Amino acid sequence: MDYDVNKVVVLSDDLGNETEIEYIDSGTFEGKEYALFMPLENDDDEVIIMQYDNVSKDYDSFIPVSDRRILEGVYETLRQKYAPALAELDEQTGEEQ
Numbered sequence: 041m042d043y044d045v046n047k048v049v050v051l052s053d054d055l056g057n058e059t060e061i062e063y064i065d066s067g068t069f070e071g072k073e074y075a076l077f078m079p080l081e082n083d084d085d086e087v088i089i090m091q092y093d094n095v096s097k098d099y100d101s102f103i104p105v106s107d108r109r110i111l112e113g114v115y116e117t118l119r120q121k122y123a124p125a126l127a128e129l130d131e132q133t134g135e136e137q
Contacts, residue, residue, distance in 0.1 A: 047062070048061070060080045062078045064078055067114060069110065072092075074091050074114045075089070076088070076118060088104075089110075090102035090103060090104055
């Protein structure tokens with residue numbers, strides 16, 4: 041899966057309903073690849089974590105994740121990925137995490 045950050049992705053469900061979401065990042069948890077998205081029409085800090093499922097070479101497929109353990113694991117994986125940058129930013133601004 042190779043997306044640019046902030047790329048708008050259109051998801052289509054089995055009924056043909058489309059939803060636009062923004063790709064934020066991806067990471068691997070327990071050997072599977074997951075993507076972090078944010079709805080374009082988002083008034084709160086909601087994010088969507090979906091498992092990448094390479095079932096077709098013609099298009100990318102994502103499976104919604106509902107397992108709380110996986111959601112927390114993926115979130116923690118991505119949080120750790122950005123921890124050094126966030127710590128450096130906090131150091132520059134004089135804030136603590």
